[in-house]
Amino acid sequence: MSSAVATRGPVRVVGTGLLGASVGLGLATRGVDVVLHDPSRTALALARDVGAGRPAHPDDDPPTLVVVAAPPDVTAQVVRDELAAHPGAVVTDVASVKGVVLDELRAWGADLTRFVGSHPMAGRERSGPSAAVPDLFVGRPWVVVGSGESTPEAVLAVRALAVDLGAVPVTMDAVSHDAAVAVVSHVPQVAASLVAARLRTTPPEALGLAGQGLRDVTRLAASDPALWTSILAGNAGAVRDVLRALRGDLDTVIDALDQIDAAVTWDDIELGALATVAQVIADGNTGVARVPGKHGGAQRTYEVVTVLVPDSPGELARLLTDVGHAGVNLEDLQLEHSAGRPVGMAAISVLPGRSEHLEAELTARGWRLVS
Amino acid sequence: MSSAVATRGPVRVVGTGLLGASVGLGLATRGVDVVLHDPSRTALALARDVGAGRPAHPDDDPPTLVVVAAPPDVTAQVVRDELAAHPGAVVTDVASVKGVVLDELRAWGADLTRFVGSHPMAGRERSGPSAAVPDLFVGRPWVVVGSGESTPEAVLAVRALAVDLGAVPVTMDAVSHDAAVAVVSHVPQVAASLVAARLRTTPPEALGLAGQGLRDVTRLAASDPALWTSILAGNAGAVRDVLRALRGDLDTVIDALDQIDAAVTWDDIELGALATVAQVIADGNTGVARVPGKHGGAQRTYEVVTVLVPDSPGELARLLTDVGHAGVNLEDLQLEHSAGRPVGMAAISVLPGRSEHLEAELTARGWRLVS
CATH class of the missing domain: 3.40.50.720 (NAD(P)-binding Rossmann-like Domain)
Structure with a gap:
């Protein structure tokens, strides 16, 4: 070369x-x-x-x-x-x-x-x-x-x-770089670690209710402490600034939940407290929609087809072969497992407008669809 | 039936x-x-x-x-x-x-x-x-x-x-249930929304540096605000308690980063501040290790084999067929995409001790390995 x-x-x-x-x-x-x-x-x-x-x-x-x-x-x-x-x-x-x-x-x-x-x-x-x-x-x-x-x-x-x-x-430039990695890499690492740290004392039966959401949010928490201490210390100012802004939002959520918890019935809840909680979730919607997806640019809203897949070698390959035969391009794939069950689910993301055709093709080939 | x-x-x-x-x-x-x-x-x-x-x-x-x-x-x-x-x-x-x-x-x-x-x-x-x-x-x-x-x-x-x-x-019982979902579902939702909310004003070139880590942490942030307001309001006390504990850890991190940022050189950093940051990452390690994986029980440490996959229909299926032929059971699969590149990476998780054999088999079949 x-x-x-x-x-x-x-x-x-x-x-x-x-x-x-x-x-x-x-x-x-x-x-x-x-x-x-x-x-x-x-x-x-x-x-x-x-x-x-x-x-x-x-x-x-x-x-x-x-x-x-x-x-x-x-x-x-x-x-x-x-x-x-x-x-x-x-x-x-x-x-x-x-x-x-x-x-x-x-x-x-x-x-x-x-x-x-x-x-x-x-x-x-x-x-x-x-x-x-x-x-x-x-x-x-x-x-x-x-x-x-x-x-x-x-x-x-x-x-x-x-x-x-x-x-x-x-x-x-160095300042832009450090601000960028603070928000797209270093703060997500800290958030994952903080959420995972709460699981240290969680009873096993509670952990048994965990789904893909928890696994996604906490996956980064498995990172090496020595390396990450060095990284976070090397970008301390930028990371702290983003974490402070995040803490401001967190305080708002905690205060709103406090007000809601103090209400005796749903009818006693101040509307402002509910609106505050809704705004935080809506702000998250706005932010996550800006994360680039597979092909660059703003994230597309894919359609997701979820299929039950027996947990034995070759089944997933057979499924993906059938997806290929259906002429549909797979944009993303997530595997969802159920604790203790011999079946998994494959969530196949496809471009908007392609899911119905794929669902029909997979059903015709004997696959059981969940979504 | x-x-x-x-x-x-x-x-x-x-x-x-x-x-x-x-x-x-x-x-x-x-x-x-x-x-x-x-x-x-x-x-x-x-x-x-x-x-x-x-x-x-x-x-x-x-x-x-x-x-x-x-x-x-x-x-x-x-x-x-x-x-x-x-x-x-x-x-x-x-x-x-x-x-x-x-x-x-x-x-x-x-x-x-x-x-x-x-x-x-x-x-x-x-x-x-x-x-x-x-x-x-x-x-x-x-x-x-x-x-x-x-x-x-x-x-x-x-x-x-x-x-x-x-x-x-x-x-x-109801109290155990609500405490469980607060920590394994509701707080991860809030954390994902808070991290994603920080991305509302992030410049596009900074978002271009985003990797799978950010996508994992923020995926839940796409959730419906009305539904989640209702859920969080209905579990306000338990969610608030976990968020308060999380905020305590967050404050500790912010304070430590503040001390580190105030230091003029690496040598001026107080060791206690670095140890504090390292402890938060280590606590995350402990917590995430308790999340049940695919087959229930504590999460196994899988070995990961990462393969370059051309972004065309059927390639992923061909890869997984080859994994099946290698006689190795796929425990998990993550797709990693590169913005604007016609190639993706498939991270294949296998049981400990199986990755070397799989790497040899896939290399022999012409696949390019990244890990």
């Missing part, structure tokens, strides 16, 4: 965890000479073994690009050291917070003309170099954050890195 | 929205004589047309069981009227709040020996009688809440109703 990065010289990857090793592996797969460095000799050896590149050696040609893939809390100092050690190289990092890194580099007087921040919006449930995969970034946004002093060539080199790895480069 | 309910006489369903019409349709499918009533003649006619039963007539035999499927805020008065009008009948309701209904009935001196509350944990994205399906309750928990004075026969009749509709009856 051709590579804009490959034409310029070795790429040095510092930090060979999941992201660094995946960058190395993705570039190496495309024929780039990748040299690796990690303070952990084990991580370095593992990254080499998965094909992410070769350990750095004093006789190497100087790198033209350095990718720092260290934890957020040490990223700035590693970037500073790499800028100093490789005066001909463009240096980028992949930390999920950008302002704090730039602020530290500026305070230390680092050469910001050769520094461009990155934030590839990609990850996996596993971590470490052995979890590395070359296609981790394919199709994902890759935020490119100039330092304000970055040369156009430095920005271009980092955009080329993103493109070479199959990602979609998105240019933003 | 045989039916415990069918042997005893007509079942009267009052309120023919999604739940009432689905109860009627499910019973009628099993040969039960179902008579329908709804204050809306349109809803009644639609329910009849989908096969949920026949409109009630003055010459009907008296019902042995009445199912009240009215909105939560009018459920108690409909139950009271039905208990009075049908002195030989057991009456149940399907409202998603239980204490407030029972309290009102008790205050009015209703005959609680013949009343048993229900809460089938089932629903659909569409509403109204035309969305009714006979299998709506199949495999779902159906909470049965005695009044404290309910006769054993009355409780048995309602459990039989649940079983006839394919549901799994779960006995709870």
Whole structure:
């Protein structure tokens, strides 16, 4: 495969965890000479073994690009050291917070003309170099954050890195980036953790009533505390601002529920309290409708066809084969399971106007529909 | 199909929205004589047309069981009227709040020996009688809440109703039920709405960075404001109590982020502030691990194999067919889409120890793995 990065010289990857090793592996797969460095000799050896590149050696040609893939809390100092050690190289990092890194580099007087921040919006449930995969970034946004002093060539080199790895480069400044990830990533993480934390003392029989809604809201709560402490601390101001606004809404809901709870009968409830609760749900409607769906742009309202699926190997494949035969494109798929039952439900999202045809086709093929 | 309910006489369903019409349709499918009533003649006619039963007539035999499927805020008065009008009948309701209904009935001196509350944990994205399906309750928990004075026969009749509709009856008292749904359903709804409400003013380029995490956390935020106002108002005390506890944790996080934001460099951050943030994420880990997964019991830690899937009809089916051929049972499936890219990712959850074999099989069949 051709590579804009490959034409310029070795790429040095510092930090060979999941992201660094995946960058190395993705570039190496495309024929780039990748040299690796990690303070952990084990991580370095593992990254080499998965094909992410070769350990750095004093006789190497100087790198033209350095990718720092260290934890957020040490990223700035590693970037500073790499800028100093490789005066001909463009240096980028992949930390999920950008302002704090730039602020530290500026305070230390680092050469910001050769520094461009990155934030590839990609990850996996596993971590470490052995979890590395070359296609981790394919199709994902890759935020490119100039330092304000970055040369156009430095920005271009980092955009080329993103493109070479199959990602979609998105240019933003550090403040906009940090505000964006606060609201679309960091606050949802905190919310998921807070809701899940309430389940620590919930009786098992109550947990047995849980449905897909609870599982969706709390899935992120399984995230790694050390990593997320570092991320949230690195974006503390922006996250706090969104959480404060959220707390304002939460206080309003709590006060309204308090008024409602104090009423003796439904007729005693003040209408204002009910309207307050309704407004919070309506505001959520407005917000969620703006989240991009599968094909970009505002989320479409799909029609959903729900089908009972026996819980045995091959049944879901058979169902999806029948969906394909019906000539209907599947836009999304959610599996819903019932605790202790040998049957699941598959909720198939299709474009508006396609559900009736699909329902008829699936019924004709013997499937039992729920919705 | 045989039916415990069918042997005893007509079942009267009052309120023919999604739940009432689905109860009627499910019973009628099993040969039960179902008579329908709804204050809306349109809803009644639609329910009849989908096969949920026949409109009630003055010459009907008296019902042995009445199912009240009215909105939560009018459920108690409909139950009271039905208990009075049908002195030989057991009456149940399907409202998603239980204490407030029972309290009102008790205050009015209703005959609680013949009343048993229900809460089938089932629903659909569409509403109204035309969305009714006979299998709506199949495999779902159906909470049965005695009044404290309910006769054993009355409780048995309602459990039989649940079983006839394919549901799994779960006995709870009203207070336990309301506390349970507050934490597993109502608070997650509020949290999803609050997070989504923050997105109303988020710039489109920031929303473009959204991933599956945000979509998961905010999916419930699309819920109907009128219905949810009624539900939250009907469980105001229990929901408020959980939200207050959640707000306590939220305040702790905000305070810690405030301290961290005030620090000039990473080294100035007080360790206590970082530990506080880490504890909230860790508490979320503990809570989410208790949510039952597909097969009941505590959630298993699945291994996830992520595969790149071209966005064309039949590709996902072909993938799942190959998973089946590999002899690996699919425990869960999540589709991850990339805005504007013609490729998606399918995250296949399998039992621990099965992912390596699956990865090898899928690679051999030409699939590109991401994880």
